[in-house]
Amino acid sequence: MSRRASVLFVCLGNICRSPLAEAAFRAEAERRGLDVEVDSAGTGDWHVGEPPDPRARALARAKGLPIDDLRARQLAEEDFYRFTHIFALDEQNLEGIRARAPAGVACRIGLLLDLVPGREGEAVADPYFGEEAGFEVTWADVSAAARAFAERLERE
Numbered sequence: 001m002s003r004r005a006s007v008l009f010v011c012l013g014n015i016c017r018s019p020l021a022e023a024a025f026r027a028e029a030e031r032r033g034l035d036v037e038v039d040s041a042g043t044g045d046w047h048v049g050e051p052p053d054p055r056a057r058a059l060a061r062a063k064g065l066p067i068d069d070l071r072a073r074q075l076a077e078e079d080f081y082r083f084t085h086i087f088a089l090d091e092q093n094l095e096g097i098r099a100r101a102p103a104g105v106a107c108r109i110g111l112l113l114d115l116v117p118g119r120e121g122e123a124v125a126d127p128y129f130g131e132e133a134g135f136e137v138t139w140a141d142v143s144a145a146a147r148a149f150a151e152r153l154e155r156e
């Protein structure tokens with residue numbers, strides 16, 4: 001029997017993109033009745049212990065999927081043993097994840113938008129320094145990836 005899937009979404013600060021990816025995928029998995037552990041982390045440590053960015057929280061609340069209780073944490077070595085899949089929100093974070101990965105770990109590490117046909121190699125753009133509208137783009141991207149990953153898990 002294959003191991004229960006567990007997925008970690010990783011961005012830079014763990015306050016904008018990856019908490020939204022976590023919320024989108026958790027909702028998608030619940031809708032489909034998939035038994036999967038879901039979490040998020042950042043490669044950076046600037047915001048450790050903080051709730052998600054107020055703009056991300058407002059958007060998640062508007063989608064009916066509040067993330068106010070999440071707290072930022074940094075990617076840790078144990079994550080490579082705990083999760084079956086680790087998805088980076090962009091190439092910079094993919095490199096950061098790979099640089100920290102202990103040799104020989106079994107978890108699959110990939111770029112999130114590689115899951116979405118036609119979006120391979122693309123980044124989920126960082127909305128932190130931009131306008132509020134950027135968060136809707138983030139939401140669309142992480143939702144598309146969440147659907148694609150849930151469909152893949154259903155097939156496996």
Ligand code: 4NP
Pocket residue numbers: 011012013014015016017018046047126127128
């Ligand atoms: P995130 O966004 O990686 O999507 O959480 C950022 C949050 C904070 C910073 C950069 C990106 N920062 O430089 O503090």
